[in-house]
Amino acid sequence: MLTRRVRNVMKLHEMITQSSVANLMGINNIKNPCGSFSTQSTYVELPKKLKKTERKPWVISINELKRKARLEKRVRQEAHEITLRPPENGLLVKELVPVAHEVYAARAELFTCVSRVVESTAIYSCSLCGEVHVGHPPHKIKTCNVTGSPASKEHIWEKGSVEHVLPLVESFHLYDRIGRAVSHNERLLVDRIPPIVELCIQAGIDIPEYPTRRRALPVYSVAGRIIDFERRFPKEDSPGKDINTNGFWEKRKKSEDSKSMDLRLHDAQDFAVRGMEAWEKMRSGASKLMQKYAVQTCGYCSEVQVGPKGHRVRNCQAYKHQMRDGQHAWQEATVDDVVPPVYVWHVRDLQGGGPLVNGLKRYYGKLPAVVELFAQAGAHVGENYVGMMREDVAVPGMGEEKWVV
Template sequence: MLRRHVQTVGNLLERVVQDHVVQLRGKNPHICLWYSTVSTCNELPRKLNKSERKPPVTSFNELKREARLKKKERQKVHEVILQPPENGLLVEHLVPVAHEVYAARCELLSSVSRLVNYTAIYTCSLCGEVHVGHPPHKIKTCDVRGSPSSKEHTWVKGGVDHVLPLVESFHLYDRIGRAVSHNEMLEVDRIPAIVELCIQAGFDIPEYPTRRRSFPVYCVAGRIIDFEKRFPKEISLGEDIEAHGFWYKKKRSDDSVAMQSDDVQAIAVQGMKAWEKMRTGASKLMEKYAVQTCGYCPEVQVGPKGHRVRNCQAFKHQMRDGQHAWQEATIDDLAPPVYVYHIRDRQPWKPLVNELKRYYGMLPAVVELFSQAGAPVEKGYACMMREDIVVPELDEEKWVV
């Protein structure tokens, strides 16, 4: 009985304090009355160990149930009606989305490539951690083989690839055809996974031809039947093949869009919009067009099935003979955000220290780059930034409750 009364009094006291804070913040919205040591970065994904598998989008029990139903359907000799894009046709209302995603990606790359000339980007040469802004932080989180005993990072200059890591996928001429085998790994082009998703969704690139069907395929007793010819007459497979080496990479001019404005803030605002537009559009495409990822490594394959290349070097790859453990991918697998510590405006030219690391917020590196350039951050990142928490001084840290 006494415990219940104590809890009731505590709840009433907490409610009175919250009402008082609301009244004070109504007069001054920037006021903060206490330090908080409780982490509010609930949206950050948990860092997995090497032996852990990525959490599946669909539970394994649901996948097993669907597999049993499909097995029963294959035993019946009847036609299964397939809907686009499973039947090889395009989803018409997603074709403009594919064009928008590709344009947003080009605009994003152009914005980031220009802003890296104004904002310093650092990366650890040992663990690969990234920091946006000068000077780099002094938080001791470098814990890999070969790192110093103090766990301090060894910072070097970074670039666009550290802010926007490139995720590649095999380009498929026929998305519902057979998977890429291990012997074909050097014969099939690898392109950015988002570009491959846009191509399969209806965006045409002459450099990477793909098969566009006029008539759907049919599924009878679990087998795909295609009545069209294998290769159209207007496509010649012998053309545009370079014999001087597959390692030669062309310099594509369509990966970046020239910007005429020199306003850093305008470039940042435009890049922030392109980042959100690319991720939102890619998420819409992934609702219809399947994308596979390995459960243990960052490998991605755009298409209804994963490839058969045995190049997985993750946990217990010997038991899988180097094959990937394919599962449904998410937008973070297709465009992985690199999380970095967020630097507030009122702490310029002051490095983040290790003793106060629990008070710092985090943001994706590309968002942090645009934020430091003057672009407003959307409300969805407010919890990750932890702007509502006051960062104490070093001499005040021991008094924090």
């Protein structure tokens, strides 16, 4: 009898619980008919500006690098042959050769478009801190905080050029990417070229003024040492014969691939659209190449070296360079190291005529200078940069700022 009463009470409790849950769900459905709607912001955080004492973030974690080093040391101690795959064995990755040609052509097209759009769009650069602004008039945001800057932290603007939108980064050109690294005594003998060009050369582009060695036979790794059979048994038509690999002081002719493209365009908007496509194609292609071809960068400065290892030139002047005898702290590079974007404030209202003010800087977005330049010329900005532009944020007026929650 007692057991039956307990069962009835439990059933009654279960029925009440189910009905209450159903009622709550019904109430929620009425109050929030769009329950699947997400109010999450699409704002994308820009890369953190590092201090002089901070190191660049690792692409691969330091623990994973240590584990990989211990494994390689154990394999070297076994003293057996290790089969290398392209490009580690000196051969080209055949499916990436067309990608290298596309990246090289996109780079030439990008520089041509930027040089044409710059003629109709103003570029300013701060003479003290080097900050860049695209568009007229320059902004009034007080972010100049370097040695010698005024107490008000206002920028001192001067006319900029293409170099401020596409900064120049150089890397040593390697005749043999599997060979030894560039020494300190060879720093004036080896050519310095943009790393994106060096990456394309190592991936299959042939430029007459920058010769490179193309192997027919792969190299082998035995107990950690690279064995090259082409050196021991050279062919009669050796690819490195009668080639001056150090042409630093010679006068060169421009390559046919580097000729400016023949664009039958009439206004800046057409160049902006083509330039935006070239920018995206160059960065996406460089990402594909860097998945196979290693690129190194210094963890404290902007030095870049394309190849499996960094050079030995002691020209690092960054944090604690005395402890490294001026040598660089090499680590794996990213696309932003090879093609560094210069972030500038995004100008929404081009017809308003007023500059961006310091009091409303938290409502403004940022874009890479190249993208901002083409956007002001009339090109469509891709989905990758929508979160940076912050166009979904309403910018209040100067008198309304204090009423914003």
